[in-house]
Amino acid sequence: MGTEHRIQRYGAWLAEREYSPGTIGKYLHDLRRFFRDSGAAEKPGRETVAAWRDNLVRQGYAAASVNAMLAAVNGYQEFCGNPQGKAKPLKCQRRVYCDASRELSRAEYFRLLAAARTAGDKCALLLLQTLCATGIRVSELQYITVEAARRRRAAIRCKGKCREILLPGELCARLLRWCERRRCRSGPVFCGRGGRPLDRVTVWKKLKALCGPAGVAREKVFPHNLRHLFARTFYALDKNLSKLADLLGHSSIETTRIYIMESGAEHERLLNRMHLLL
Known part of the structure; x- marks a missing residue:
């Protein structure tokens, strides 16, 4: 089964759980990026996901953005029966003011x-x-x-x-x-x-x-x-x-x-x- 086919099946899985079309679109976009960046296998290991997360931080992405992208990958791990492959999100102290x-x-x-x-x-x-x-x-x-x-x-x-x-x-x-x-x-x-x-x-x-x-x-x-x-x-x-x-x-x-x-x-x-x- 090809990567794109698995991603589409993940999208259908999200739809069954009544995720909004906007959220599904973003999750699939982020998941494609993960596979493109990491070259991971069908069921990525936690170390692979964590390394990708840390690389996003080095590229200058804000913690909230990294966690949003990570949520897509961790959701995929649940979908494919690989919860042990999920990586922990970054800890963020709550801001007291906005930009x-x-x-x-x-x-x-x-x-x-x-x-x-x-x-x-x-x-x-x-x-x-x-x-x-x-x-x-x-x-x-x-x-x-x-x-x-x-x-x-x-x-x-x-x-x-x-x-x-x-x-x-x-x-x-x-x-x-x-x-x-x-x-x-x-x-x-x-x-x-x-x-x-x-x-x-x-x-x-x-x-x-x-x-x-x-x-x-x-x-x-x-x-x-x-x-x-x-x-x-x-x-x-x-x-x-x-x-x-x-x-x-x-x-x-x-x-x-x-x-x-x-x-x-x-x-x-x-x-x-x-x-x-x-």
Whole structure:
């Protein structure tokens, strides 16, 4: 059995366990890289996997990136009945602040909205507002349906979990008006050709096209950053981490903490306000 055939079977195994298409695609990409870099056998030994992990570190990859790639290989080891071949992920101390160069601010978000309005791109405008006002993942856009807008709540199913979220009334009104003009009476609000839900690539392209006119750095504009902006804004008002975790669909509050980290600039201002260098 060839390597590519085994990788495809691994992809089917992940699909059976209801991994998202995006996660499956990334895992297969990383696994191909592992076999290409290491020249490993069908069932790689732990030493081979650990050596590949350590080589990624030497190449300058961040610990979080290395662990994400390693997860794909360790998952493959489970698939092929070789759990003893898994390597331990790198230990990472949790950061207390995020990279300000990649944090999307409220002001930048509003500039993106203004750019979409100026361009007359109603779809991009509503995409931005829907993602940011609900905190959903881009893969969950398919659950924002005409029916959900009428009910003002959406039933989200992702990563084997189900949750129900409330939709802001004004957002629902805007979505329904847009659907009425398009004569869309049921199903997903955001559709491409043939009535299929917009895929993540199309959403990314629509958002990236607004960067230049809005004067916002391209590396800041992607769907997941809108989810982070939602989380920071909600937490600033409510300070309820458990409720925010439920809204975002997180199993662990530790994951939610990442979403509400202040920027490095804010952290630096806090340190300066301590006045310990008299």
